[in-house]
Amino acid sequence: MAAKQSADNTSGLGFDAKIISLLTRPLPSTRFPDETSDADTVYQILCQELLLDGNSKQNLATFCQTWESPEVHKLMDLAIDKNLIDKDEYPQTAEIEQRCVNLLADLWNAPGKPIGCSAIGSSEASMLGGMAAKWRWRSRQEAAGKPTDRPNMVCGSVQICWKKFARYWDIELREIEMSPGELCMTPDAMLKQVDENTIFVVPTMGVTYHGLYEDVAGISRALDDFENRTGINIPIHVDGASGGFLAPFTAPDHEPWDFRLERVKSINASGHKFGLAPLGIGWVLFREPADLPDELIFHVSYLGGDMPTFQINFSRPAGQVIAQYFDFIRFGKAGYTAIHGSSHEIAGYCAQKIGTVDGFEIIHDGSPDKGIPAVVWTQAENTEHGFTLYELADRLRMRGWQVPAYPFTGDLAHKAFQRILVKRGFTREMADLLLIDIEQAIDFLTSHSRNTSPSSVQASSYNHL
Numbered sequence: 001m002a003a004k005q006s007a008d009n010t011s012g013l014g015f016d017a018k019i020i021s022l023l024t025r026p027l028p029s030t031r032f033p034d035e036t037s038d039a040d041t042v043y044q045i046l047c048q049e050l051l052l053d054g055n056s057k058q059n060l061a062t063f064c065q066t067w068e069s070p071e072v073h074k075l076m077d078l079a080i081d082k083n084l085i086d087k088d089e090y091p092q093t094a095e096i097e098q099r100c101v102n103l104l105a106d107l108w109n110a111p112g113k114p115i116g117c118s119a120i121g122s123s124e125a126s127m128l129g130g131m132a133a134k135w136r137w138r139s140r141q142e143a144a145g146k147p148t149d150r151p152n153m154v155c156g157s158v159q160i161c162w163k164k165f166a167r168y169w170d171i172e173l174r175e176i177e178m179s180p181g182e183l184c185m186t187p188d189a190m191l192k193q194v195d196e197n198t199i200f201v202v203p204t205m206g207v208t209y210h211g212l213y214e215d216v217a218g219i220s221r222a223l224d225d226f227e228n229r230t231g232i233n234i235p236i237h238v239d240g241a242s243g244g245f246l247a248p249f250t251a252p253d254h255e256p257w258d259f260r261l262e263r264v265k266s267i268n269a270s271g272h273k274f275g276l277a278p279l280g281i282g283w284v285l286f287r288e289p290a291d292l293p294d295e296l297i298f299h300v301s302y303l304g305g306d307m308p309t310f311q312i313n314f315s316r317p318a319g320q321v322i323a324q325y326f327d328f329i330r331f332g333k334a335g336y337t338a339i340h341g342s343s344h345e346i347a348g349y350c351a352q353k354i355g356t357v358d359g360f361e362i363i364h365d366g367s368p369d370k371g372i373p374a375v376v377w378t379q380a381e382n383t384e385h386g387f388t389l390y391e392l393a394d395r396l397r398m399r400g401w402q403v404p405a406y407p408f409t410g411d412l413a414h415k416a417f418q419r420i421l422v423k424r425g426f427t428r429e430m431a432d433l434l435l436i437d438i439e440q441a442i443d444f445l446t447s448h449s450r451n452t453s454p455s456s457v458q459a460s461s462y463n464h465l
């Protein structure tokens with residue numbers, strides 16, 4: 001007995017030999033471990049390892065929320081064992097998801113019976129909207145005895161989820177890239193790309209590259225004219241990943257961009273971005289039930305009851321939906337307006353300061369009528385700073401800030417742009433600290449000659465494009 005105790009209790013200090021071994025050897029990374037390990041020690045080691053991920057509050061690259069209230073943490077805990085797909089098993093969670101769909105249909109001015117669902121994020125949500133458009137287009141073509149083998153979609157400079165959608169679903173992507181002075185898809189440029197094989201046009205409310213809102217109403221009017229001239233009716237899907245949860249609150253007088261436009265058949269938005277919910281939730285809504293083809297809905301019965309589902313994944317965590325509903329009730333329109341209004345105000349403040357740097361040109365100043373609460377800038381043509389924005393991003397990373405630099409598209413693909421996203425929790429105090437760090441980084445870079453400059457790949461943090 002005594003011998004066993006001394007084997008387990010190293011030096012009589014109460015340290016278990018297995019704990020010492022966990023602390024002094026690398027954690028398993030290639031071979032599945034044979035033995036069990038002490039839970040608390042593994043937890044502590046992982047907590048320390050995760051410190052290397054940095055501080056999410058300084059991640060100004062991501063569009064996603066990095067702050068959640070204590071109530072949301074508790075609700076997520078409560079829901080950790082709930083599978084969203086088991087609607088029969090968790091009927092109240094299913095009811096809450098439907099309520100969220102109803103509230104969003106109201107927010108986005110859907111005319112009739114709300115129809116839509118949650119998804120894991122805007123990527124899945126946009127693919128669901130895209131599938132519905134492809135199916136609707138195919139039925140129309142078949143009914144007219146026309147070919148269905150060359151579908152295309154038309155959009156501006158989109159987030160990668162649309163490139164994935166086009167590739168995975170065999171659709172020609174007609175992406176209108178940027179040129180100086182034309183950062184968004186214009187109605188004229190769009191009209192040159194559409195034809196009877198266009199399943200839809202996708203304007204973005206908050207283009208990932210620069211945060212500006214595309215002209216949904218102008219594009220809709222141009223498609224009305226096109227239909228009058230040609231008889232071809234092309235629907236719109238709005239990528240409202242960010243703007244869907246901003247424009248209704250901070251730009252209520254913006255020209256209609258949602259279901260008020262009859263041509264808008266579906267909208268996606270990220271609950272986990274400006275919807276303020278924790279990571280892992282997006283939404284897709286359809287104008288009316290006829291816009292979601294019945295063939296896309298699966299009726300699953302083996303978990304008990306009839307469960308209509310329209311999702312790519314089967315099992316999904318339910319906590320995000322519950323947390324989203326909490327946010328809707330907790331904040332209401334007044335709360336979302338106040339929270340996002342503050343973000344726009346702080347973005348405007350940062351834009352005004354960054355705009356005073358000699359040779360920096362502000363592309364988006366975070367104004368609520370123009371786009372999302374982001375600040376985007378570049379180095380004006382013919383400015384010789386002696387450093388690149390990739391180097392500035394790299395230097396800021398040393399202070400923990402993630403402020404990505406990246407190229408735009410088309411004629412602007414040779415040039416670097418830089419962006420900060422202002423979200424809930426990014427206070428004026430933090431903004432001032434960032435601005436001081438930008439100033440000091442610029443001083444450092446201009447006063448130290450460089451040997452080699454980091455490439456865009458080496459220097460930029462993840463840019464979410």
Ligand SMILES: Cc1ncc(COP(=O)(O)O)c(C=O)c1O
Nearest residue numbers: 063121122123159208241270464
């Ligand atoms: C305009 C736009 N669409 C779609 C996405 C993809 O969203 P998610 O990360 O929720 O899948 C993003 C992400 O930044 C985006 O900015």
